[in-house]
Amino acid sequence: MLKLLKFIIVCLVAVSNTFAQNGHSIDDIQSRVDKDYSYLDKLYKHLHSNPEISLQEEKTAKKLTDELTKLGFKVTQNVGGHGFVGILKNGGGPTIMIRTDLDGLPVEENTGLDYASKARTIDPEGNDVGVMHACGHDIHMTVFVGTARMLTSLKDRWKGTLVMIGQPAEEIGAGAKSMLDDDLFEKFPRPDYCLALHSNSAIPAGKVGVCEGFALANVDFVDIKVRGKGGHGAYPHTTKDPVVLAAQIVLALQTIVSREIKPV
Numbered sequence: 001m002l003k004l005l006k007f008i009i010v011c012l013v014a015v016s017n018t019f020a021q022n023g024h025s026i027d028d029i030q031s032r033v034d035k036d037y038s039y040l041d042k043l044y045k046h047l048h049s050n051p052e053i054s055l056q057e058e059k060t061a062k063k064l065t066d067e068l069t070k071l072g073f074k075v076t077q078n079v080g081g082h083g084f085v086g087i088l089k090n091g092g093g094p095t096i097m098i099r100t101d102l103d104g105l106p107v108e109e110n111t112g113l114d115y116a117s118k119a120r121t122i123d124p125e126g127n128d129v130g131v132m133h134a135c136g137h138d139i140h141m142t143v144f145v146g147t148a149r150m151l152t153s154l155k156d157r158w159k160g161t162l163v164m165i166g167q168p169a170e171e172i173g174a175g176a177k178s179m180l181d182d183d184l185f186e187k188f189p190r191p192d193y194c195l196a197l198h199s200n201s202a203i204p205a206g207k208v209g210v211c212e213g214f215a216l217a218n219v220d221f222v223d224i225k226v227r228g229k230g231g232h233g234a235y236p237h238t239t240k241d242p243v244v245l246a247a248q249i250v251l252a253l254q255t256i257v258s259r260e261i262k263p264v
Contacts (some may be wrong), residue, residue: 032150039149043067044142045115051104051131051138053121054169057082060102060141064166067145071152073164076188080179085188086164088152093160097191100137100144101170107132135171136199143197161189173220224249 052060061082065075073086082102108130109117119131148164165184169175198216203209226249228242 029150029154032153033146036146036149040142040146043145044138047138047141048113048133049115049117049119051117051119051133052102053106053123053129053131054103054172054174055081055124056121057102057168061166061168064100064102064141064145068148068164071148073148073162079184079187080168080175080177080182082166082168083175083179083182084166085184086148086162087188088148088162088164090155090161091159093158094192095161095163095189097163097165097194098144098147099165099167099194099196100140101175102141102166102168103137103171103175104131104133105135105171106130107134109134137170139199140197141166163189163191 047060047063050059052058061077061084065077065084065086068075068084068086071088073088075084075086077084079085104117104119106121106123106127106129109132117130117132120128121131123129144164144166148162151158151162165179167175167179169178196215200209200216209215226242226246227240228245229238229240231239
């Protein structure tokens, strides 16, 4: 988590000519992040212990907006649901967007950690479910706050506008659309640059994976209708069997995904 935070800070301040001209040491940034670890560790454990599922992220959003408000951000809440936007203007320069997701999953935690989630809620189907940050959003939110804390303490080293966005309902694929439908980029500055991140258990601790373009897959849905054509049992060759066609489509689509597309 700390390596990821350091990397983001360096990327953000590096886009400013002020950073390059002043020649500030990256080691200094690393030292500042290290000193902030205790605060961020407590925040991480709090977020992990108190997850909320999609569309219910009210307390989570308030926790993060309180953090941004303390740092001097102009915060707007309830953007597309429990989403929020924090704006920090620091002179002329590029507009940079940092985004975090907020929601946990309807999963009961059995890790045995002393800060494990004991949260429960009623899901949209009326089921009583446990809730857990099982997809790393607690890490994302901690890095999000850590980035805001570091950049406000380094305001003399960069110029521009920082847009910090908290996106609700990422796990069900609804939050981004709801924020866009709420005129996100009409009401707030449109970014020149965006930095996206996601925790990845396949990468060893202490390392950061970087790539250009898409890094991870998204989940989407496609409805395919297979229309058959009936006929007489004595003339099967004149019919179109939708079951056989559908089976071939399933195999073909799976082969494309698993054998033809590079996963990363």
